[in-house]
Amino acid sequence: MKRFFVCVTSQKRMTHLAISGCVALATSFVAACAQPEPATEDASANSVAQETVKEEVLAVQKQFYQAYESCDAEAMEPLVTDDMMYLHSTGDLQSNKTELLESLSSVDGTTPTESTTRTADCFLEMLQVDVDSIRIYGDAAVLFGDLHVIPKGAPKVKAKLRASQVFVKQDGRWLFASNSSMEPVPLDTSIRLAEQQ
Numbered sequence: 379m380k381r382f383f384v385c386v387t388s389q390k391r392m393t394h395l396a397i398s399g400c401v402a403l404a405t406s407f408v409a410a411c412a413q414p415e416p417a418t419e420d421a422s423a424n425s426v427a428q429e430t431v432k433e434e435v436l437a438v439q440k441q442f443y444q445a446y447e448s449c450d451a452e453a454m455e456p457l458v459t460d461d462m463m464y465l466h467s468t469g470d471l472q473s474n475k476t477e478l479l480e481s482l483s484s485v486d487g488t489t490p491t492e493s494t495t496r497t498a499d500c501f502l503e504m505l506q507v508d509v510d511s512i513r514i515y516g517d518a519a520v521l522f523g524d525l526h527v528i529p530k531g532a533p534k535v536k537a538k539l540r541a542s543q544v545f546v547k548q549d550g551r552w553l554f555a556s557n558s559s560m561e562p563v564p565l566d567t568s569i570r571l572a573e574q575q
Contacts, residue, residue, distance in 0.1 A: 435519045438552045449500035451479040458554045467559040504528040517547035
């Protein structure tokens with residue numbers, strides 16, 4: 379009788395443990411299902427934030443080229459860093475904001491501060507970069523794209539030009555910090571390389 383009681387007691391304990399285990403497992407499963415997926419939500423939020431930043435950077439770039447096309451130094455001034463470096467595909471370089479703004483002289487030599495240096499008298503018909511790649515690194519953005527230049531009174535540049543640009547965020551605003559324009563050519567077609575051979 380004692381042996382039978384021990385056996386029954388053991389079976390009851392095992393049944394109790396089995397039920398407890400099932401309840402615990404079911405509770406864990408429900409809790410897991412009820413929990414949001416932080417990794418997925420974080421990735422989605424980060425993607426939206428990245429797109430917002432890209433739009434902000436591209437908006438500044440657009441304003442910059444609108445100012446450049448109209449030779450409007452006053453409009454360009456708040457869009458660039460003080461140490462802005464702008465390298466042209468011709469090799470010309472403006473190594474700071476002052477030099478860049480002064481380069482916006484019209485064909486007749488007037489300075490950017492004079493009223494004549496607006497769209498009607500500017501030397502550019504079109505200057506823009508069609509961005510095909512943009513990367514965000516915290517408070518810095520790197521852009522790549524095709525450069526299109528049409529000087530006034532001159533044929534459209536047929537060469538395929540590329541531009542690499544850097545924007546940085548300072549005091550809550552995105553500013554244009556660096557530009558490098560170039561014409562990618564095979565080494566065997568380089569005039570300078572041919573002169574050295």
